Amino acid sequence: MPKSLIFKDRNKLSPYYIPRRLPHRDQQINMLLSIYEGMLEDIWGAYPRFIEVVGPAGTGKTCTTIRFGEIISERAHNRGINLQHVYVNCKVDGATRYVLYSNLVKKVTPKISTKSLSPEEMIRQLINYLKFEEIFLIITLDEIDYFVQINPKEHVIYDLTRIPEMQPGTPIPIIGGIFVARSLKWHDLLEQGERSTLGRGIIEFPRYTSRQIRDILADRVKEAFQPNVVSDETLDLISDITANPPINGDVRIGLELLYYSGILAENTGSIKVTPEHVRKVYSEINPTITAEDILSLDKDSRMILLALARGLKASKSAYISLRDLRKFYNIVCEEYNVKPVEEVEERIQDLIYRGIIDMKSLLEIGISGAALIDLERFLDNLMRQLEQSG
Ligand SMILES: Nc1ncnc2c1ncn2[C@@H]1O[C@H](COP(=O)(O)OP(=O)(O)OP(=O)(O)O)[C@@H](O)[C@H]1O
Ligand SMILES: [Mg+2]
Structure with a gap:
């Protein structure tokens, strides 16, 4: 492919790419670290903590928890602890508890065959495996609200929060569970007991303002575009559109606007991405389905x-x-x-x-x-x- 005059690396605009730096989410990462990093001091005696991450669409919940997982496992590694973060997305990995757990197990190790196991047995075998290998886990269940809606009778929260009771008096290899949702509405579908184990540790992800979105997108522009291709006015316009209704701060849409505006500029032979390109693209995208x-x-x-x-x-x-x-x-x-x-x-x-x-x-x-x-x-x-x- 001939060298693009517009893009340097368009992959950096993919919704799956997670940059090293996440502007305006330091506070959330630090909160997660303050909860879990202390456990590294005495990992064999740690009791699990369950935390909820809550915020509207595109506020960085997924990328922040994944980034946090990388940081905490690296810090554990530096202390000689094998701590892994397993990220499971209920929309992608789990239509039922059975499927969810077998995907969870698969992400941890290929050594356990989940084929003929019940969900409870999968968890038990996973715990045994972790104990034997001296591995610790923090599990993130993303889009848990979606899972609970389709499976109101499958008590995932109960399963995870009950693990410490399985073999009392022994170290617990699952030291954390992070439940990610857009709001707390899913609590209505939980049983009283499950609700009470949650509900305290909540980390909120507020909507980004236009300025914050601009900071986030400016980083991406540097990574994804050739120098001086995206003007300040273009970036301002995308940030404003993204911050305001109907998009309400969903950075995913901001990234899409940036990407498709770049494509449009390229296809029309322009050497810059202008506000005109953004307006044209915006009039054609669907703001509700990404x-x-x-x-x-x-x-x-x-x-x-x-x-x-x-x-x-x-x-x-x-x-x-x-x-x-x-x-x-x-x-x-x-x-x-x-x-x-x-x-x-x-x-x-x-x-x-x-x-x-x-x-x-x-x-x-x-x-x-x-x-x-x-x-x-x-x-x-x-x-x-x-x-x-x-
Ligand atoms: N602070 C940030 N810095 C850099 N990129 C960000 C930041 N926040 C969000 N993004 C990017 O915006 C997109 C959406 O973020 P993310 O998927 O984490 O949102 P979310 O809160 O999980 O949304 P949803 O509720 O729809 O799942 C991703 O591509 C992500 O990389
Ligand atoms: Mg998400």
Whole structure:
């Protein structure tokens, strides 16, 4: 590929890239460190601490906990302690407790085969393994609110907080659990006992202001773009758009604006990314569904979403009926040569829990706050990419 005049390294704008420095999240990292670092003094006698990380979309909860995990395990390592941070995302790794735990175990070691084990046995074997290998863990369960909504009867919190009681009097290899959610609403779905073990250690992630977003994006501009390509005005505009409604500080959207504005500049032969590019891109993106949301869906759910976007576009209204959605879904499946799933309703329910679609009644299914025409194009493109990547 010829050298780009716009980008130096566009990967640095990916939603999965985590920079070393996370501006305006020092306080949150330090709070986590102040809770867990002290345990390194006497790791064999440590009792686990469970902490909640709470804040709106795109406030850095995921990247901060992952970064914290790297820092704490490095500091432990310097003291000769094998402490690992395992990050599990419930939207990606766990549709049920069974799947969640087997993914958790797999992330720790390939040595335990979870195949014929119950969730309780998986945890027990994991504990035995950790004790034997003298490994300590901090577990982050990200998007726990999503998990609890789809599995209100599966008591993950209970399982984790009960570990110290499993073999009383012996060291506890799981020294921490960090539960990440957008709000505390998920507590309503917990049992009293579970709720009371949580609820005290809460670390809040406030929305970023426009200035803070600017600091975050300015770092990325340095990493991702050629020098002097993104002007101050461009950065100001993206930061303002990102800080204000309807985006309300979701940095993910700020990064997407930066990325697509750069692509637009490149494709139109410009040597700078201007506010004009940003405005054009902003008028076309969908502020409620990000590329990351879509990447976290499996193929069947994407098909349903695509069908919904098509159906909405055809009907020229904000909602279509379940019946119409099914009709469009069958057409889309035929077009992409995939077998339609039987549990369409379950898939729709899942998309509702993910905040991607809205259902008022069986006759009114829509996309949460969408700009439809471009969503369809976006989904169409995505499906093509998927087809190509096999
Ligand atoms: N302080 C920061 N410094 C650098 N990048 C940041 C910062 N905060 C957020 N980001 C970036 O913004 C994007 C969104 O952040 P993140 O995924 O951590 O948000 P979140 O709070 O977990 O959101 P959600 O509730 O939607 O899961 C990521 O690409 C992340 O790298
Ligand atoms: Mg997150």
